[in-house]
Amino acid sequence: MAEQARLIDIYIMGKHYQVPEGLTILTALEYSGYRMIRGCGCRAGFCGACATVYNFTNDPKLRYELACQKTVEPEMCLVQIPYFPAVKATYDLEKIKADGEKIKALYPDIVKCFGCNTCTKTCPQELEVMWYMTDALRGDVPAVADKSFDCIMCGLCAARCPQGLVPYNIGLLARRMYGRHLAPASKHVDTRIEEIASGKYDAELEEIKKAGEKELRRRYAERIIEPALEQTWE
Amino acid sequence: MYPTYLEENIHIVEDTRVRRLIQNIPRLLELDKIELLRKYHPDFIAASMRKLQVGVNKGDLTPVELADLLEGRSRLDPAKVDPSSPDYNVDVLVIGCGGAGASAALLAHEAGARVLITTKLRLGDANTVGAQAGTQAADRPEDSPVHHYLDTMGGGHFENDPELVEALVKDAPSAIKWLEKLGVNWDKAKDGSMHELSGGGTSKRRLHSARDYTGLEEMRVLRDEIKNKKINYLEFTSAVELILDDKGQIAGAILLNMETQELMIARAKAVIMATGGLGRLHIQDFPTTNHYGATADGLVLAYRAGAKLVFIDTMQYHPTGAVFPLPILGQLVTEKVRTLGAQLVNKAGEQFIMPLEPRDVVTSAIIRECRERGMGLNTPNGESGVWLDSPMIDIIRGEGTIARELPAMVRQYRRFNIDIAKEPILIYPTLHYQNGGIKIDTEGATNVPGLFAAGECSGGVHGRNRLIGNSTLELFVFGRRAGSAAARYATEVKRGSPTLEHVRRWQQELEKAGIADKRPVSPQLLPDYARRVKGYTSSIF
Numbered sequence: 001m002a003e004q005a006r007l008i009d010i011y012i013m014g015k016h017y018q019v020p021e022g023l024t025i026l027t028a029l030e031y032s033g034y035r036m037i038r039g040c041g042c043r044a045g046f047c048g049a050c051a052t053v054y055n056f057t058n059d060p061k062l063r064y065e066l067a068c069q070k071t072v073e074p075e076m077c078l079v080q081i082p083y084f085p086a087v088k089a090t091y092d093l094e095k096i097k098a099d100g101e102k103i104k105a106l107y108p109d110i111v112k113c114f115g116c117n118t119c120t121k122t123c124p125q126e127l128e129v130m131w132y133m134t135d136a137l138r139g140d141v142p143a144v145a146d147k148s149f150d151c152i153m154c155g156l157c158a159a160r161c162p163q164g165l166v167p168y169n170i171g172l173l174a175r176r177m178y179g180r181h182l183a184p185a186s187k188h189v190d191t192r193i194e195e196i197a198s199g200k201y202d203a204e205l206e207e208i209k210k211a212g213e214k215e216l217r218r219r220y221a222e223r224i225i226e227p228a229l230e231q232t233w234e
Numbered sequence: 235m236y237p238t239y240l241e242e243n244i245h246i247v248e249d250t251r252v253r254r255l256i257q258n259i260p261r262l263l264e265l266d267k268i269e270l271l272r273k274y275h276p277d278f279i280a281a282s283m284r285k286l287q288v289g290v291n292k293g294d295l296t297p298v299e300l301a302d303l304l305e306g307r308s309r310l311d312p313a314k315v316d317p318s319s320p321d322y323n324v325d326v327l328v329i330g331c332g333g334a335g336a337s338a339a340l341l342a343h344e345a346g347a348r349v350l351i352t353t354k355l356r357l358g359d360a361n362t363v364g365a366q367a368g369t370q371a372a373d374r375p376e377d378s379p380v381h382h383y384l385d386t387m388g389g390g391h392f393e394n395d396p397e398l399v400e401a402l403v404k405d406a407p408s409a410i411k412w413l414e415k416l417g418v419n420w421d422k423a424k425d426g427s428m429h430e431l432s433g434g435g436t437s438k439r440r441l442h443s444a445r446d447y448t449g450l451e452e453m454r455v456l457r458d459e460i461k462n463k464k465i466n467y468l469e470f471t472s473a474v475e476l477i478l479d480d481k482g483q484i485a486g487a488i489l490l491n492m493e494t495q496e497l498m499i500a501r502a503k504a505v506i507m508a509t510g511g512l513g514r515l516h517i518q519d520f521p522t523t524n525h526y527g528a529t530a531d532g533l534v535l536a537y538r539a540g541a542k543l544v545f546i547d548t549m550q551y552h553p554t555g556a557v558f559p560l561p562i563l564g565q566l567v568t569e570k571v572r573t574l575g576a577q578l579v580n581k582a583g584e585q586f587i588m589p590l591e592p593r594d595v596v597t598s599a600i601i602r603e604c605r606e607r608g609m610g611l612n613t614p615n616g617e618s619g620v621w622l623d624s625p626m627i628d629i630i631r632g633e634g635t636i637a638r639e640l641p642a643m644v645r646q647y648r649r650f651n652i653d654i655a656k657e658p659i660l661i662y663p664t665l666h667y668q669n670g671g672i673k674i675d676t677e678g679a680t681n682v683p684g685l686f687a688a689g690e691c692s693g694g695v696h697g698r699n700r701l702i703g704n705s706t707l708e709l710f711v712f713g714r715r716a717g718s719a720a721a722r723y724a725t726e727v728k729r730g731s732p733t734l735e736h737v738r739r740w741q742q743e744l745e746k747a748g749i750a751d752k753r754p755v756s757p758q759l760l761p762d763y764a765r766r767v768k769g770y771t772s773s774i775f
Contacts, residue, residue: 022560030764040526041359041361186422189373216388
């Protein structure tokens with residue numbers, strides 16, 4: 001880490017520290033001497049473990065970000081978020097089919113949403129959380145699945161919802177319903193599974209497994225490479 | 235936003251786009267490939283490796299960072315821990331819960347076993363969620379498992395275990411189907427045909443994706459299903475030693491509550507190791523794409539219990555890690571960017587390698603471009619890198635492709651005011667994957683009775699270099715196989731009495747080799763990035 005970088009003032013749970021600019025919230029905590037156990041996962045913006053809130057000494061408004069992605073700024077006040085319990089309905093995906101009404105049945109509190117939009121403002125992925133909650137209320141499974149798709153399940157929406165709703169678990173339920181029951185069936189996958197089960201490729205695989213390295217190298221060099229750009233694009 | 239001197243260089247990249255649009259860089263011949271790897275791939279730096287002095291793989295070479303941990307001392311004093319009074323008593327204990335551990339747990343549960351999962355971060359905080367590009371399966375009519383087999387063997391330099399590769403390619407389509415039945419949303423056309431892309435080293439289009447959140451989509455579904463099935467799990471709880479019995483069979487593990495530092499005994503008839511990789515050991519000081527817990531714990535525990543390791547002298551350096559801006563140094567820029575048509579370009583705006591060669595080859599070419607030819611660019615922070623010309627994707631495939639196919643990448647760079655649809659990405663290789671690991675058979679069984687392994691911590695299927703999309707595939711193929719096999723094994727095994735004798739013997743072996751006081755305590759559990767100004771600390775209690 002560049003030690004010559006300009007130092008900036010930050011506050012971790014109220015305590016003053018100086019860190020070089022250019023660090024993320026996560027690396028600023030580590031630079032200040034914190035060793036993480038909680039609040040740290042993939043360190044790349046995918047797992048949601050480091051979702052955090054912060055504000056500034058001169059601006060009390062809370063902001064929401066992933067600690068591994070957000071760069072620290074002067075006068076930032078950082079906290080480590082404690083664990084938030086969240087409601088998670090358990091269900092048998094095979095039985096619930098793609099019935100949009102099931103969302104309400106499994107998460108009855110969803111009708112309490114009064115459209116304050118805090119969830120959307122909170123989402124570090126900038127998803128339209130409140131809109132997909134509205135879709136969920138109407139039982140529109142494909143719309144919820146699509147709009148919630150980039151959710152990393154950090155749980156900030158649920159942590160901040162004044163009604164105690166759990167948008168991220170509702171999005172997941174809708175996506176699973178969509179994937180299992182509504183997505184068009186892929187016949188070519190089923191066909192290939194049957195072909196493999198019927199032993200169609202067994203002889204060829206046995207043969208290639210026994211082929212010597214020299215022969216394998218020859219076949220490898222002579223492979224016909226399919227063009228990367230599919231003709232049927234769009 | 236790039237600094238001015240980089241912005242100026244981007245103009246050169248822009249100027250060569252029309253020419254590069256029709257330029258066809260041929261794939262390297264086998265001999266040229268080998269030469270390139272020998273000269274530039276980090277695996278070939280002799281000083282980075284050391285021969286192991288103790289254990290089953292004594293005499294084998296491995297990176298010094300891993301050697302230190304494999305030869306490490308136990309965290310326990312076996313005299314003070316009684317493995318016969320368990321806190322948990324189950325049929326199958328799964329250590330680690332990424333894609334492999336979750337698949338194994340679900341299948342073992344389905345087979346009727348009592349299952350306990352233990353994981354040192356949260357359920358599903360694993361490299362699986364960072365896998366973006368996709369999962370391979372030869373399921374298009376134009377493709378066949380035989381092509382998949384040959385591509386995989388060639389990518390691994392023909393040293394892969396043929397039986398494992400056969401299992402991988404034959405199970406692949408059913409793994410895709412299994413995930414879909416659990417509710418994974420695959421990218422597909424309205425007629426149901428899967429939207430499949432090429433990858434580095436594949437001869438056919440066979441990568442199944444879920445935007446560029448493929449691994450995340452797979453993991454969040456599996457995690458949800460574990461909760462629906464009410465399978466027991468312990469978070470922030472690591473395994474620090476395996477327990478064997480007097481017959482040399484697996485008998486469970488000693489667990490550590492990471493927060494209270496309390497030890498617990500988990501008795502199990504079978505243990506499935508699914509602890510993932512080792513990127514956080516920062517081999518040769520490389521940055522890494524790996525999650526916070528990737529510290530080779532499973533390798534260390536299994537090795538100490540007598541499990542054989544394979545291919546531990548080969549690591550995968552992903553060709554395209556971010557080098558700018560600094561906060562995301564080393565983070566993954568998915569291979570899907572090249573899969574969709576982005577080219578690798580040096581500071582003169584020229585291509586220097588076919589972008590869809592296998593990863594080890596592309597990585598070596600980038601290192602040569604920067605280190606030997608001086609054709610890379612320096613970042614303000616002193617790193618060097620080359621351009622990954624992402625705007626080519628929209629030029630080739632039409633505007634909006636990047637937004638639709640790469641939302642995670644767009645989002646990551648937008649945070650730093652870089653629009654990857656308009657400007658290229660500055661990259662350099664980053665430590666990504668451990669090609670080898672614990673030796674397994676096609677059921678995930680190791681040479682230690684009752685010990686199974688699956689996923690990145692196992693080795694053999696990828697030979698010396700893994701292909702894109704074969705890692706997520708491996709999780710579901712061998713995770714499921716190990717789960718079923720472990721449940722079956724648990725119904726048949728005759729238990730002995732549990733002991734930590736092997737830990738005692740290990741300590742003696744270290745002393746005999748004269749390294750007992752020269753090695754760190756292991757498993758490492760987590761990296762230590764906390765900066766301590768004075769270099770020392772004190773406990774409160």
